[in-house]
Amino acid sequence: MTVDLRARDDGRQHVVTTSGLVVTGSRSIDLRGSTDHPALLVTLDP
Numbered sequence: 001m002t003v004d005l006r007a008r009d010d011g012r013q014h015v016v017t018t019s020g021l022v023v024t025g026s027r028s029i030d031l032r033g034s035t036d037h038p039a040l041l042v043t044l045d046p
Contacts, residue, residue, distance in 0.1 A: 013040040021046060 007015040007026040017023065025043040 007040065007042040009038065009040045012037045015040065015042045017044055 007023045021044040024045045028038040030038050
């Protein structure tokens, strides 16, 4: 079984974890112009 240990948002932000955690979800959050790109919220589970 292959487990994805990464999350990304079109090349601007990346999250890489160890084998002890798994990326179970991710989404972009609009920061309403306070930065040049949205935030990336990533959920990790053991």
